[in-house]
Amino acid sequence: METVVAARSVRMRWLGRLPCAEAFALQRRAAEEVKSGGDETLFLLEHEPVFTLGRNAVRADVLFAPARCAELGIDVVETDRGGKVTYHGPGQLVGYPILNLHPDRRDVKRYVTDLEEALIRTLAGFGVRASRSPRKERVSSLWVGNDKIAAIGIHISRWVTTHGFAVNVTDEPLAYFSGIVPCGITDGGVTTMERVLGRAPQLTQVSEAFAEHFAGVFGREIIRT
DSSP: OOOOOOOEEEEEEEEEEEOHHHHHHHHHHHHHHHHTTOOEEEEEEEEOSEEEEOTTOOGGGBOSOHHHHHHHTOEEEEOSSSSSEEEEOTTEEEEEEEOBOTTTOOOHHHHHHHHHHHHHHHHHHTTOOOEEOSSGGGOSEEEETTEEEEEEEEEEETTEEEEEEEEEOSSTTHHHHTTBOGGGOOSOEEOOHHHHHSSOOOHHHHHHHHHHHHHHHHTEEEEEO
16 A cells, blocks of 8 residues: 655744844744754745845955945845845845755755745746746846846755745845845846736735745645744
8 A cells, every 4th residue: 555645734934024133043943943853934024125145155246335235224144045145125025944854855956946946836827937047157046038036045954944035026126236246147137026027916925826836846734824
């Protein structure tokens, strides 16, 4: 008789708008819970304006001077995720899955590819055709033509994941990307769901759609808390 394996459950938490430091503290606590055998969590949120630097970032990728960042209310935060520098802020859906990839998904490339797939399906559901780029330097991001619409940067410790993705929903983030070299890429632009569609979906609509596709791709049952 074939054994049926029940889907793992993951708590989905919509956090609204949070400063980066608060969101990172929530991630750390959730990751420790998972490492101790606790429940997995999918945090979905919107950040206050922040430039985050990944492990491969250099300060020169932040083009705004510190005084200009302060004037605009943009924090600059170093993180332990992969990748270079990116922007998070209002009008952008950010997702932090805190998952245990042990024992069946211990493959970093597969994890990133699965996140991309969940985002591709989410965007397609709103009529946005996004795709991975064949160019090596554009790995872990999704593109509409030559414009990036979503970025992924992760950290994995003992096969427990932190950090995640950001997808540009409204046009509000566009002005801030001029203050950085996004992910170190100088020959491509940035776009949003609003720019592609001519209208901006609600962030909560996009978050709900992502949660459903995330559950399908990762074989999880979503529990809303």
